[in-house]
Amino acid sequence: MRLILFSLMIFCFSGICSFFFGKNPRVANMMGAGGTVMGALIGLVPASIVLWTGRIAEFQRSWQIPYGSFSLKLDALSAFFLLTILILSAIAAIYGCTYLWDYRNRKNLGASWFFFNILVASMVMVVISHNGMLFLMAWEIMSLSSFFLVTFEDEIKSVRQAGWIYLIATHIGTAFLFVLFILLAHRCSSLDFTHFIASGVNGTSLTGTAFLLAVIGFGTKAGFMPFHVWLPEAHPAAPSHVSAVMSGVMIKTGIYGLFRTLSFLGRPEPWWGWLLIAVGLTSGILGVLFALAQHDLKRLLAYSSVENIGIITLGLGLGVLGLAVNQPVLAVLGFGGSLLHVLNHALFKGLLFLGAGAVLHATGVRNIEQLGGLIRHMPWTGTLFLIGSFAICGLPPLNGFISEFLIFVGAFMGMGLSDVSLSSIGVIAGLAAIGGLAAACFTKAFGIVFLGEPRCTPALPVHEISWSMRLPMLLLALGCLGIGLLSPWIISAMNPLIGNVTGLLINDIDVHLAVIVLPLQRITALSCFFVLILASLILLRRHLLSGKIPGQSCTWDCGFLRPTARMQYTASSYAQPITTMFGFFLQTRQTIHAPEGLFPARASLHTHTDDVFLKRLFHPLFHGIHRLLLRLHWLQQGRVQIYVLYVAVTLLSLLIWNLR
Amino acid sequence: MILALIFLPIAAALAVFGLKSATAIRVVLTTAAIGHAVLTVLAWILPPAPVMDGWLLLDAPGLLFLSITSALFAMVSLYVLGYLQRENWGKRQDFQEDFLFTNSRESAFVGCLLLFLAMMTLVTVSQHFGLIWVAVEATTLASAPLIYFHRHRRSLEATWKYIMICSVGIALALLGNFFLAVAATLAENDHVPMLVSSLTAKASLLHVPWLKAAFLFLLVGYGTKLGLAPMHTWLPDAHSESPSVISALLSGALLNCAFLAILRIQQVLLAAGLSLFGQNLLLGFGLFSMIVAAAFMLRQLDFKRMLAYSSVEHVGILSLAVGLGANAGYGAMLHAVNHSLTKGMLFLVAGNILAVYQTKSIREVRGVTRVLPFSGALWVMGFLAITGSPPFGTFLSELVILKSALDQGRFVIAAAYLLILCIIFVAMASVVLSMAQGEPGELPAGSRNHPSLLFPRESLLAVIPPLLLGVAVLVLGIYIPPFLQHVLEQAARTFGMV
Amino acid sequence: MKMIFILHPLGALLLSPLLLGIVNRTKAFFAGRKGLPLLQAYYDLARLFQKSAVYSRTTSWVFRAGPMVGLAAAMTALLVLPIGGGAACLNFTGDLIFLIYLLGVMRFFTVVAALDTGSAFEGMGASREVQFSILAEPALLLSLLAMGEIGESAIDSGIPLPHLSLSGIYAGLSFSAWMHSGTVLLLAASALFIVLLTENARIPVDDPNTHLELTMIHEVMVLDHSGPDFAMILYSSAIKLWIFGALLAGILVPVRSGDFLLDGAATLGGIFLLPIGIGVIESSMARLRLLRVPQLLSGAGVLAILAIVLVLKG
């Protein structure tokens, strides 16, 4: 515990230092990034200890604010999230060091690093705090610091807009959390989590309400549809290493909150599971559909985060359902898959955002339609991005497959049971569809950006990024591969964690995990076999081609005519069949200037897909309230006589009401 | 000692009226402010004895509000030094309608400032309803010239409205006092003295209908001063047209005094077993004020007016909290402290922005964080504090209020409260962010700060006081010192809440 | 794991190109031509492996890697593929997902390789491929699960949770299974068949013979591959056809004696009958309009869902 406090101090200290050294960008960089890395390294020690041993570390101090106490607790669940947070933050910090360097003349890097460190510290605080007030404070500081990071380039209008939406969304979400925590500590004198478990509301009629509040409040942060609206705005606006942290771990704190809250609410009811699964399906499928329809690379990634949150929620819902109908195996597999996917998504989404950042860094272009053929200029970035895309599609032998596999098997288990079967089938079909769509989405992202020919000549000469930016991505890619190949051991190591979440005994969990461990071993074996064959095929091909000189030509294309870059298939046309197939959800706007006449002039086609929920749900809502309140503006006319009249009328009416 | 608290500023004021040289005036002002603050601190350490057979006495709420006033005044007087320096005293052009105007004499300004302080102190320490009334009315009269410091049309209009509406309200309060006296009449030639203590002691003997009527009159009367909707109408005008320092005092200290006056009568009602009658009224007024404030903060064009309306909102929160009673009372006391500090800070920062941009229109202010990094940061920080985001003190108080509402099972009220707070957050966020961020346009000539340079400078006197206030709010959000805690609880208990 | 199980993968590797020959022969027969020799595919493979390759300057290593990854994935898939009642070399809970995702790997790399050429044709093909796979995957998965849920599989021994692994599922599809829940099997089989036609680029979804229509899917993606690369592609698609053939034949030929060789042989017969059926369809039917294909596939999905609902509620 002391170590964690120590690392927290390091975060804050280095943040403040870099803030004061803001005038000297180099020092600020060193301070900020170095502090993050060091703090993370120190914090990793207790986290991993707790995670492997399952022992719980606590820290208790009294605190002089209402309902508050400075009590921290590091159990397996916290430790797991802590691990994820620290790893990704440290890696992103290394990356950001170089990434921010270009801004040194326009921006105060010190401030940026200050907020970055505060963000990391507050995330750590969120997952280890064991008191409502402490949690809420850490939570809000997290939101605020990330807001300031998002509005790093506040001279751009879209960035300001994005920051605004983010701030509003997160604040309203937090309001729900206030109510949630107060309900949990109903008539308690303290918001300590122990009180929640002890007295709390579980069993009373408020339990369902509390659960709903948690889903809305934490869902806003996690990006459940339809509360995800801030996500596709904020992530593209932020600097890439920040987007990586936000999308990789910050939104996961919402998931953590849900897990935590469930542990307070006692035995869940079936409809909770159904609700979560419904949310998961919506977020998953719609998220990836919207991702598919985007032109902006980072926006696409943001929507895909919504999708992955959907997958995580599917697992969560499955687990809750398992607890509700007393099917521990469901709980184990569902929660296990969900948690593992949290880690996996942190890895590959971080990798992808860093890759997108590299593209942005090298070309200054975010619009997929204008990019192409980058892999020949930046082979490292291209390859790493490919690995990330491969993993996020959930394809073996990388890590994405493992977590989805767990959830799949869990759903299979549920298929036979009477009142779980329908939702299980939903999960199965949904996951399969998501897999297909994700494949479509990321073949598009990778293929159009990195392959083929550049679709329009980039402004600046494209160059491969420096090692200091390459290394972090490399580490993440290795992580993806490692989890993919070491899955059986990792799963069995997750036993205490799952026990913490499900409240089952270690041995029972072992029994249930046995269901999955053997298959995972075989999958590992098969993956190795796959790699073996691949290697041998490579050798074979080299052998076959040895001595022969492979011919070089332009793309053959059945020898039609000499292809040009403008003739390539664009991202929109690549996605078009699918977007039209689901046009009902996407509501894509099109402006077409079709070619006319014998010698047509320039023809053009513009498509834009805005967020349906933002446009159809939230805008009308807010405008409604706005208009309603503007009705009151006649009150203030500026005539003193009228004002005195108000006073008089108020008084008289009160008197009459009182004396009648 | 209490007398010293009151008469020190008065003496200073008289001295200032006599003085000519600017430096001397400023010296007197600072010394008076510091002296007052020191005396207040002493009052914390050794509680002063009651004076004038209990007419003047410093109980917990009095001490609380006195210290708020004193602290705020100290900060303001610091700020005023810089302010008076940068004010140019000759004829000059108005930036909205370009007619020429001058300021009123510095001596008059400072003198009235000191008198204002004295009268507010009197409100906090006096236990006699008549005396409270006199003091409150006196604050009005003392502050009127302050609002009319810049002698031009708009400020004159604001002053006129301020005098007119407040005087009417105060007159009604006077009648309320008479009603109270009637209620306190026991028999021919025998009645309870108008002291809070004795009224509470003999509360059971009071005549209920008259007491209720008296409460209504006092509520409306002092409510006008407090800025409860729909009697709040003078507030935005006065706050937006007066110099920022004065606005800071008006909403930071004056509102509290009026609030205290209402709490006193509520105290009597409580003793008479009528507390629900008062609480429900306060609840209603509170919610209505919040709604009105929210309505006017949406699409607000003038940032000082926006701050003024936010004062209306927080007054609403305060009376809502008192209406809820129970633990919310503690929240109310805490919130009074937080709000005063935060709002003072915000108005002072607004003064800095106004000084550089020469406009109060939200549309024309861009990129404050570039032009005035410190003020910009404080501006955003103050916004977060005033909207009750953690880790600022307002968050604690608002959460306490919310919790007691929910614990009492008044879910509708809690929901409305949260909803309005969210709406106000949205409104303020869009205003403050649009001002703080973005590319600053070209500034009026003669401003030292240039958007081009990455780290522009600001004068210390303009930054230190709001910074201190902000730090105070921040600290109150993280740690409530035991002595303050103790006084807060006592104050809440005085009004029968905890 | 008995060594005997190795037979099936090896057999598949040897015999799969033959299937293509059978299809062509059947079509030729219906067209009244003599047609290519049965072993034509083998000749082609041999020739292509000899040749050198030609690469576009646009392409990168991704283009070269595509065929190899595809072939490797197909070969790996063979290891979890049961042949009728005969269990696969490796079987484990949820291996059907592994199989499907291996096919996904194959598709992923074919698609990116196609995009690597930067040609409009191949981009078009790639986009259609992914579009159809979105509908095909759930249909395949659900129909397999439906078969598993019939419950006959419980009798099989050795496999944990047999109804969740391919070998277990197929071990259970005996005559009696057909007796008491034939409808389910029929639905599943038809869904599977539609998926087979799609995945292997067969009429009525796609036409493997044409190379110059704007309506092609799979074939157009591999236009630019040549030499050994193209050989690998050819080979892997043959294996893919074999895989689906085995899946379908396993249903349609319900011989479950429990003896590996016997069951395997029976299913093998089924696998070899299948291309004839394909050939018949290809020569008797015209290709669907492209816009109709999604409807066909969603039809398959509906069939699969129907099957699983039937088996779970019935």
Add this chain to the structure above:
Amino acid sequence: MELWIDALIVLLILTNLKLIGSSRLSACIRIVALQGVLLGILPGLVNPDQMTLRAILLSAITIVFKGMVFPWLLLRSMRTSSVRREMEPFIGYSTSMLISVGLLALAMWMGGRLPLPIPLKSPLVVPLSLFTIMVGLLAIVSRKKALSQVLGYLVMENGIYAFGLALALKEPLLVELGTLLDVFMAVFVMGIAIFHINREFDHIDTDLLSALKG
């Protein structure tokens, strides 16, 4: 004795009505002065038994201020500011008469609902004061000129005074003097404000003082 009291009270009520009804500013000021004088007499009549020095002093001060000083101030500022002599109401005279009659009824009703703990000689005192206050408010609300608003304010104060003095509250002198002083200051400040308004705008028509809104 009661007769006198009632007569006085009726007289006061009539002054109110006249104030609302009359159109000339100067006339209104004179009426207010008259009201002040009458008010000064009132306590002496209501409870003659306790004509202490204090009470007398109070009446004297009242008469001096309300009957002479304020009216003089108002008249002076009326002359200095070149103001037209009409009241220029928002609400027409006859309408305001009707309203004020309604207010009178309301005041009567309220007086009935609020029984005094110790009955006075005349039950009409409370209604009278309430009515006077309402009329003052009406004057403030319904008239345009700043001067007339000050007048209205004065009338309000008179009403409150009527109440306070008639009940001869057992309160130390300080409070009453303080209140009196406050009223005086208020009127004084208002006078200054009017002076400035007049200088800035060349009129004291508060209807045009409505730049600040929203």
